Amino acid sequence: MKQIQGVKGVKDILPDEAMAWQHIQQKARNIFHTFGYSEIIIPVIEAAELFLRSIGETTDIVEKEMYTFEDRDRKKIALRPEGTASVVRSYIEHSLNQASPFSKLYYIGPMFRRERPQAGRYRQFYQIGAEVFGFEHPMIDAEMLSMLNLLFQSLDISGLELQINSIGCPNCRPQFREALRDFFAGRLSELCENCQRRFELNPLRILDCKSSHCHALSGEAPKTLDYLCADCLTHFNKVQDSLKSAGVPYVINQRLVRGLDYYTHTAFEFVSGSLGAQNTVAAGGRYNTLVEELGGPSTPAIGFSIGMERLVSLFDSSPVEKQSPFLFIVALGEKAQEQGFSLINKLHKEGISAIMDYSNGSLKSQMRKADKFNAAHVLILGEDELAKGVVTLRDMKNKTQVEVPLLEIVGKFGS
RNA sequence: GUGGGCGUAGCUCAACUGGUUAGAGCACUGGACUGUGGCUCCAGUGGUUGGGGGUUCAAGUCCCCUCGCUCACCCCA
Structure with a gap:
């Protein structure tokens, strides 16, 4: 029979790895909660149009990577390629701005893009994301980065560099775009093929081209920070001051531009x-115009x-404790199995972690x-024990064992 | 979508220029130890060599096709 395999680019997270995932997500939730964020659970499917309007119609994500299908009522549905658009949609749909002066939300879940793996x-792929609505102040930018910094620290992840930039706002970005175009217009032939295309579509993206020649060339190009309007510059400077005050290390990367259309000001x-x-x-990054645009x-x-x-x-999962049962019930013979079964039911009702071997092996x-299974204790139920109305309780670590009356077992661990 | 690398047991890998019945370690099961785990020793289970076709007396090995994995480009978390 032909084996059915998982879909390309999609993978199973097996129990060992899932424990690391749980650990990371738990850490993230805890830190988000200390910063006053609440979880929002958003759907995996959305109207396809939501992403056309938020991410941008000409981005690769929308143009060729989105999973879309037509529902039975002929509406175009998409598997979400990212989370922000859904959170914004939900924020608007439920008038969260009316319910609360500001909102701090986080989400955890899978996203879908049809790329070559x-x-x-x-x-x-899974994203842990967060959004803050209703604050313009640069300190919230810094607070958010500080939160991420803390999360990575708490997971003992080192070797990360925080890069920040400001990509301006609708007031000043057009000038910067023009300046870039002017600069590259005379050097079009020197650019790689991709960048020649970028020149037309989105000249900002030339800045983060990996080709060494384009990279060198764009070193001489106009700098985004030189074209920021007064407001943007003030904002960016204040973000930096706040990062310093919070003790968050960072570097400025003027080549950092974001792929999605909706970003303004701070990008990181x-x-x-x-x-x-x-x-x-x-x-x-910041996206001050998206809510209104939607x-x-x-x-x-x-x-x-x-x-x-x-x-x-990047996470070293070796310190994460493996889950192992507290009790392991060994039953020898059919009668003992019945005793063991009723015992394990009582244990489970008391919330005591126990597993039983139903194999009836030796x-x-x-x-x-x-x-x-790395059980802490083993309960042995055999003929001898049955006759005496006891179970043998063995401590696996100390290799010691005692007989305990059957009726006292649940009480012994119950408290 | 484009390009490179790789597919042998559950995992990691062997098999000289094509040449007997495709091996080993780990894992798994059992035994040595008839009711007591880890260590040791012994034995056993496990393979359509990813799939299909071709060349040859003979293919894991060579050729073609196909599927899958992987890395990179594009793009992005």
Whole structure:
């Protein structure tokens, strides 16, 4: 029979790795909560149009990477390629701006993009993201970066560099774009093929081209920070002051531009030196115009998202404790199995972690399994025990064992 | 979408220029130890060599096709 395999670019997170995921997500939730964020659970499917309007119709994500299908009522549905658009949609749809003066929200879940898989890139990938609505002040930018910094620290992840930049606002970005165009117009032939295309579509992206020649060339190009309007410059400087005050190390990367259309002002990335080509672990920025563009009230906002798989691959999971059962019930013979079964039911009702070997194998083989599962204690129920109305309780670590009356077992561990 | 690398047991890998029945370690199961785990020793289970076709007396090995994995480009978390 033909084997059915998982879909390309989609992977199973097996129990060992899932424990690391749980650990990371728990840490993230705790830190988000201390910063006053609440979880929002958003759907995996959305009207496709939401992403056309937020991410931008000409971005690769929308043009060729989005999973879309037509529903039975002929509406175009998309599997979400990112989380921000959904959170913004929800924020508007439920008038969260009315319910609360500001909102701090986070989400954890899978995203979908039909790209060619490679290291750190999957077709179904998980993001941990957060958004803040209703604050324009640069201190919230810094606070958010500080939160991420703390999260990475608490996970003992080192070697990350925080890069920041300001990509301006609708007032000043057009001038910068023009200046870039002017600069590259005379050197079009020197640019790589891709950048010649970028020149037309989005000249900002020439700045982060990996080709060494384009890279060198754009070193001479106009700098985004030189073209910021007064407001943008003040904002950017204040973000830096606040980062210093919070003790968050950073570098300015004037080549940092974001791929999604909706960003304004602050843009940032946490970059790792040890991840391969896809080295951005977390990225985000401010998007002060998006809420309004999607039909909501004019609301400043900022957000980020973390690539879960990339974060996991930097995470050393060896200190994470494996889950092992407290009790392992070994039953020898059918009668003992029945006793054991009723015992384990009582234990479970008391919330005591216990597993039972239903194999009816030899004591030796059941003991081996108890060891394999790393159980703290083993309860042995055999003929001798049955006759005496006791169970043998063995401490696996100390290799000591005592007989305990059957009726006292639950009480012994129950408290 | 484009390009490179790689597919042998559950995992990591062997198999000289094509040459007997494709091996080893780990893991798994059992035994030595008839009711006591880890260590040791012994034995056993496990393979359509990713799949299909071709060349040859003979293919894991050579050729073609195909599928899958992987890395990179594009793009992005």
